Amino acid sequence: MTHYASDAQFDLDQFLPYRLNRLADQISEQLAHLYESSYSLTIAQWRVLAWLNQCEVLTAKQIRDATRMDKARVSRAVQVLVDRQLISRSPDQQDQRAHHLRLTEAGCALLNQLLPEAQAWEASLLSALSGAERGALLKAMAKLEDALGQSAVVNPAT
């Protein structure tokens, strides 16, 4: 009945990747429930809609870059949204491979309902933090994303 333990003292609960993931999962899960139950939207689909709401017209590649989602994931999300006539897809004249994506009126109407709900949810969540804390949180997150983007964190062994 020996107890084996690694040499390194290690507290998973203090491990940033784990904590971040647990938090993000929790938030994501609740929000996903909102999207799914009321609007039958996937997170991926919601992201596509939200970006299109901002940018008017985008190609799948641009969405892929903005969201860092897999190309297949974007492709499938777009397909569903087109089928549901929430967005339209028209060929790009300059590049026959690409397509312009835009919100349809229906898509826009859906967002007009969904956006306020999402914002209210976020506000309620953020009410747990002071303004300064919010700022610090976002700043730290931005720095981390930056560091990851620069590939500053890659294979620390080499």
Added chain:
Amino acid sequence: MTHYASDAQFDLDQFLPYRLNRLADQISEQLAHLYESSYSLTIAQWRVLAWLNQCEVLTAKQIRDATRMDKARVSRAVQVLVDRQLISRSPDQQDQRAHHLRLTEAGCALLNQLLPEAQAWEASLLSALSGAERGALLKAMAKLEDALGQSAVVNPAT
């Protein structure tokens, strides 16, 4: 060629759930690559190991509570780890439904290799932040998790 846009001005890039998820996904993806490529471990499996390293003996339920993972997910992770003889499962005498889970010597050996790598990776990531920033980040995350736990954020409409 009209452009439909929702009334609400909304910047997905400033939307905390989205940002948090994007960041967590990115981190998770890179770490998962480490676990998977070198040790054939799932994130779920890694979490089980890490908690067992800390607590010596746990039941699946306790792991479920600690990690907030689905019970099925825990069950499957445990199964694989038992098959690989990285952990052992022995019946709980008090409660015949539950099982005690512990690290085996092999499991501990694996962690002795993996933990330093994980910690080095984390350190490299965290080097993008000052000490104060780290503190602020962790504090904000804790508050958010707290808020979610208290169900403070549920169905803002009601």
Added chain:
DNA sequence: CCTGAATGGTTCCCTGTGCAACCATTCTGC
């Protein structure tokens, strides 16, 4: 005790997604 509710775990089914292979188009170098 004995019945019904609750609990720890496992399994089934289904969906979303990552990866790799692929197609079509566009770009590059010669």
Added chain:
DNA sequence: GCAGAATGGTTGCACAGGGAACCATTCAGG
């Protein structure tokens, strides 16, 4: 111009994970 690389996008395959149904055991109430 033309061959080969690169790029935008789609599809097939395999798999992890959520939800619900399920089994066995334990607990609560009469």
